Amino acid sequence: MGNLRRRLCSGVVALVLTTGGLNAFAPELQASTPPVGRANQSAGPVIAASALPPEAWSTLALIRKNGPFPYQKDGIVFGNREHLLPLMPYGYYHEYTVPPPAAADETSALQQRRVRDRGIRRIVCGGQAAGVACYYTADHYTSFQRIVG
Numbered sequence: 147m148g149n150l151r152r153r154l155c156s157g158v159v160a161l162v163l164t165t166g167g168l169n170a171f172a173p174e175l176q177a178s179t180p181p182v183g184r185a186n187q188s189a190g191p192v193i194a195a196s197a198l199p200p201e202a203w204s205t206l207a208l209i210r211k212n213g214p215f216p217y218q219k220d221g222i223v224f225g226n227r228e229h230l231l232p233l234m235p236y237g238y239y240h241e242y243t244v245p246p247p248a249a250a251d252e253t254s255a256l257q258q259r260r261v262r263d264r265g266i267r268r269i270v271c272g273g274q275a276a277g278v279a280c281y282y283t284a285d286h287y288t289s290f291q292r293i294v295g
Contacts, residue, residue: 191290194293
């Protein structure tokens with residue numbers, strides 16, 4: 147009986163997949179919002195470079211002159227797994243750390259520890275030369291704003 151049930155379930159799954167998924171049976175369940183892609187990103191949220199936090203200005207300056215970067219992971223490939231940026235081939239985007247705001251009374255030991263703690267803010271840039279298209283996230287990839295200016 148278990149083998150028959152398993153084969154029946156497999157057949158139903160195959161039927162659903164070959165007929166275009168569940169939306170073939172209930173088109174009213176389809177999402178009304180278009181998928182995120184290059185066309186949708188051009189109208190996405192933007193932020194002026196001058197409106198970025200001061201720590202982001204420093205990061206942008208380092209990106210423009212190609213380093214040196216204080217964090218070991220700066221410049222690594224950003225995979226865009228969230229698909230919030232325009233879809234591009236893997237390796238197109240690279241991420242850079244925007245450090246947390248520094249406290250005026252930090253000791254050098256605390257500053258050294260902060261170099262290891264990257265925080266949640268990043269700048270992600272794509273293109274052949276760093277800075278062709280850059281995006282800022284203040285919430286660790288939950289949302290992005292395209293940097294302009």
